[in-house]
Amino acid sequence: MNTFSTLSLHHTTSTVIACARTASPVVAAFALATLGAQAAHAEGVGAGTLIENTATATYEDGDGSQTVDSNTVVVRVDELLDVTVTSLDSGPIGAVPGEAVLTFEVTNQGNGPEAYSLTANPTVAGNDFDTTVVNIAIDTNGNGTYDAGVDEILTAPETTQVLEADEGLTVFVIVTVPDGVVDGDASDVELTAEALTGTGAPGTVFAGQGVDGGDAIVGTTGADDTAVGSLLVGITSVELTKSVSVVDPFGGTSVVPGSVATFTIVATVSGSGSVDDLIVADAIPEGTTYSDETVTLDGGDLTDASGDDAGEASDASGVSVDLGTVAGGTVHTVTFDVTVD
Structure with missing residues (x-):
């Protein structure tokens, strides 16, 4: 002033x-x-x-x-040029190879209208891997979630509209996570906003470039700011291990007509993420007959009827157990019996 x-x-x-x-x-x-x-x-x-x-x-x-x-x-x-950039993500975003979205807010902390140039930097020191920046987008509909085809994609040079004093803008940085990442890999992406009028040390004067021909003065932020968004790879895998034990009619372990074979299927879910709609299924082997009401999940009995619980079984359709959403580091065991014809 x-x-x-x-x-x-x-x-x-x-x-x-x-x-x-x-x-x-x-x-x-x-x-x-x-x-x-x-x-x-x-x-x-x-x-x-x-x-x-x-x-x-x-x-x-x-x-x-x-x-x-x-x-x-x-x-x-005179006009003060100040800006802050903050990450709106509550923590690292779970990621797998493919597209990921990081969310930021750019706020005009100055006392006059100003637009800002935006730059996304995916090559941050200490990254386990680097992403590729695909686009920077503006939250057009104001719902805080990136909507492809709805939210405005900025074209180079990526520049915001003019923001009034105290006005904030939600910005999405869309990146691609490369193939070859492993569970637990982490990566940061920086978003920088710079006042179009200019940046510099606090107190730098841009004569005549402020509101109504006044001066524009760089404020305490230097008229630019940077925030970091983080990605954490959560690759989850499922491994099935199947075994069988047999008891024959004579108390031995021979496979003869009348022997009862108990199949055990172990589903091991590994990784830091989770999987959805995990269903363990098995057909009834030819030459055997399913033993009614013998399906178990983690030692607990399940019914054969559909809709009663997680299990469903019959000679025609085989055995099916719906485990739903399963987090990494979880093991579930399914068993069922058949009789050799």
Whole structure:
């Protein structure tokens, strides 16, 4: 903001001397008025606001009470350039090879309207892998979620619309996670916003480039800021191991007509993520007959009927157990019996 000019009182020297001689008190009052009043913003009074200052003196002389005003000094508030960038993700985004979306907010912390250039950097020191930046997009419908075909894709050079003081904008950085990553790999992506008017050390002046032809002054952020979004690979795999044990009619382990074979299927889910709709299924082998109501899950009995629980079984359709969503590091065991014909 411009510095106030020295105020002066316009009156004759003789009048001031007369005032002193009568020993009448002189009271100086300073009134501050704002033209075109604007709300205070993150950086205070809005850029372009005109501030008036007029001094008043009152005194008593031989003619009674007197009042004189100084000239009015008018100054215009310059524009401060400041911005913050923050990650809106609550933590690392789970990722697998393919597309991933990181969410940020860019906020104009200055006191005037400003647009910002955006740059996404996927090659951050310490990354286990580097992504490829596909697009930077703006949250057009304001729902906080990237909607392909709806949210605006910025074209190079990626630049925001003009943001008013204190206005924030949700920005999506769409990246591609490469093949070959392994479970637990991590990667950071940086998003930087820079004021189009200019950046620099706090206090840097861009003469005449502020609101209404005033100056633009770089604020405490340097008129640029960077935030980091993180990706964490969660590759989950499922391994099935099947075994069989046999008891024959004579108490042995021979496979003969009448022997009962118990099949055991172990589903091992590995990784830091989870899988959905995991169903373990097995057909009834030819030459055998399913033994009714013998399906178990983790040692607990299941029914053969559909819809009663996670299990379903019959000679015609075989055995099916719906495990639903299963987190990595989980093991489930399914068993069922058949009789050799």
